[in-house]
Amino acid sequence: MAQRGIREYDGKRILANNWKEYFGDAFEYDFKSILITxxxxxxxxxxxxxxxxxxxxxxxxxxxxxxxxxxxxxxxxxxxxxxxxxxxxxxxxx
Missing domain, CATH: 3.30.1490.20 (ATP-grasp fold, A domain)
Structure with a gap:
């Protein structure tokens, strides 16, 4: 269980930044998102x-x-x- 909340935007951004390290070129993750404040x-x-x-x-x-x-x-x-x-x-x- 998570100990601290994380924004969906930040979670997906972290995933996108580290995608190739874990999956190489086997899969593509085309992350497009905007955080509007x-x-x-x-x-x-x-x-x-x-x-x-x-x-x-x-x-x-x-x-x-x-x-x-x-x-x-x-x-x-x-x-x-x-x-x-x-x-x-x-x-x-x-």
Missing amino acids: PETDLEEIPQNYPWVLDTPLVAKPDMLFGKRGKLGLILFKKEKPGDVKWEDAKEWIK
């Missing part, structure tokens, strides 16, 4: 991360708790999974 300027995201404009997105709070889906705190679809665009996510974040 209250200080983040959402208008600068597309300039800094151009992939948000052409990649299906999932938006969710990274608050060290479970049951986000049951509480309606995950945006992963509007009508079908994979159809969330940057403008949808930006509006949901606000």
